[in-house]
Amino acid sequence: MDDLYAIPLFDGLSADELTWIRENTREVVVEPGEYVFRQDEPIPGFYIVLEGEMQVTRFMLGHERVLGTTPRGVIAGEIPLLDGTLISTADARTIAPTRLLVFDIPAFRRIFAYAPTLGARIIAIATERMANIANMGRQQEKITALGKLASGLAHELNNPAAAARRAATSLRASLYDLQLQALALPSIGLTPIQISELMAMQQDVIRASAGVQISALELSDRESAIADWLEAHDIERVWEMAPVFASVGVTADDLDALIAAMQVSDPAPLLVWMCSAFGAASLIQELERGTRRISELVEKVKGYTYMDEAPVQDVDIHAALENTLIVLSQRIGDRRVIREFDRSLPRVAARGTELNLIWTNLIENAVEATHETGTIRLITRFENTFAMIEINDDGVGIPPDIEQRIWEPFFTTKDPARHTGLGLDIVYRVVRGHGGTIEVRPEPG
Numbered sequence: 171m172d173d174l175y176a177i178p179l180f181d182g183l184s185a186d187e188l189t190w191i192r193e194n195t196r197e198v199v200v201e202p203g204e205y206v207f208r209q210d211e212p213i214p215g216f217y218i219v220l221e222g223e224m225q226v227t228r229f230m231l232g233h234e235r236v237l238g239t240t241p242r243g244v245i246a247g248e249i250p251l252l253d254g255t256l257i258s259t260a261d262a263r264t265i266a267p268t269r270l271l272v273f274d275i276p277a278f279r280r281i282f283a284y285a286p287t288l289g290a291r292i293i294a295i296a297t298e299r300m301a302n303i304a305n306m307g308r309q310q311e312k313i314t315a316l317g318k319l320a321s322g323l324a325h326e327l328n329n330p331a332a333a334a335r336r337a338a339t340s341l342r343a344s345l346y347d348l349q350l351q352a353l354a355l356p357s358i359g360l361t362p363i364q365i366s367e368l369m370a371m372q373q374d375v376i377r378a379s380a381g382v383q384i385s386a387l388e389l390s391d392r393e394s395a396i397a398d399w400l401e402a403h404d405i406e407r408v409w410e411m412a413p414v415f416a417s418v419g420v421t422a423d424d425l426d427a428l429i430a431a432m433q434v435s436d437p438a439p440l441l442v443w444m445c446s447a448f449g450a451a452s453l454i455q456e457l458e459r460g461t462r463r464i465s466e467l468v469e470k471v472k473g474y475t476y477m478d479e480a481p482v483q484d485v486d487i488h489a490a491l492e493n494t495l496i497v498l499s500q501r502i503g504d505r506r507v508i509r510e511f512d513r514s515l516p517r518v519a520a521r522g523t524e525l526n527l528i529w530t531n532l533i534e535n536a537v538e539a540t541h542e543t544g545t546i547r548l549i550t551r552f553e554n555t556f557a558m559i560e561i562n563d564d565g566v567g568i569p570p571d572i573e574q575r576i577w578e579p580f581f582t583t584k585d586p587a588r589h590t591g592l593g594l595d596i597v598y599r600v601v602r603g604h605g606g607t608i609e610v611r612p613e614p615g
Contacts, residue, residue: 222268334460539565
């Protein structure tokens with residue numbers, strides 16, 4: 171036990187404190203590769219390394235993270251003994267032959283009465299470690315949030331990007347065909363003036379049809395009428411041309427008027443060219459819609475991350491909530507989101523990226539608490555000089571026995587391999603950091 175005098179942890183302890191330590195501890199020797207304690211398992215006691223070394227790791231969000239090593243003089247196991255859980259938050263495994271000074275749990279609790287100098291040092295070390303672990307967890311939580319953001323964005327971008335890609339591919343072939351058909355127009359007897367009039371008519375139809383929505387039944391009736399007209403005039407490719415003409419609002423009467431105005435004996439080349447022109451215009455519109463949607467999503471993400479803005483902004487709470495819903499749309503799925511927004515709520519001076527951590531964590535919790543067709547309700551109010559934001563759901567609620575623990579760092583009822591237990595801790599800290607308060611209503615629904 172002479173090792174006690176050579177460890178900085180015991181510098182300045184009184185003779186009585188050292189005597190008490192000798193009488194209330196035991197030494198154990200652990201071979202390399204053995205676990206002294208395991209994460210999420212009961213911890214047998216408090217340890218001080220007299221010789222050798224242990225590696226401390228923690229499994230977080232599906233990955234094992236090395237927290238550090240414990241060479242001679244370093245303590246281990248104090249956090250679960252201090253917080254009363256008695257469950258280890260990490261693994262400790264020897265990486266060399268290791269000799270440990272061991273306090274069993276009752277002896278550890280008496281340290282603060284019989285060796286108060288050592289007890290004060292243990293508290294200081296535990297406080298620093300908890301802060302370091304929490305910071306690591308928060309960084310991991312932010313990385314995870316970034317991964318979810320990237321995943322959600324990729325999912326949202328996929329549909330418009332795929333549509334734009336299909337349209338661009340089809341447009342390449344369509345423009346080539348359109349060019350060949352345009353070159354053939356003079357051969358059917360059209361004058362330059364008629365060709366100019368034809369192109370003007372084509373542009374008028376395209377402009378008139380842009381953004382017009384019609385029902386599937388009405389579209390089907392149009393196609394049938396145009397198909398009958400095309401067949402009556404012995405026009406080939408009826409199945410291809412009828413849907414195109416119908417989609418831009420062209421009717422059988424329009425086709426009669428067109429043929430009469432152009433005064434051609436064989437209307438087929440003319441109609442083929444018109445069909446190709448309308449088809450190309452439709453592809454261009456689809457390409458525009460896809461790229462516009464991509465641009466909108468990028469702007470939403472820029473709004474969510476407050477890219478290119480100062481750390482503190484005048485935050486539009488409603489826009490921030492909407493941006494968060496966009497980012498989490500894949501996770502929300504078919505759940506119904508009800509918005510009860512007080513539009514008199516002014517902008518608030520805040521750190522926008524931190525506020526988005528609040529919305530993201532609380533909405534994700536609501537998603538996990540509800541059925542796939544459940545309901546999430548977002549409520550805002552302007553109360554005196556404060557902004558009140560409420561996020562609730564029709565899930566199962568919070569059991570009374572854990573209600574008081576939900577704000578604790580690392581506390582989670584979910585799979586600890588996938589969750590850090592820091593989501594609500596982050597929410598609490600951000601709210602308090604902005605001078606606000608947060609409360610929970612645990613009842614179901």
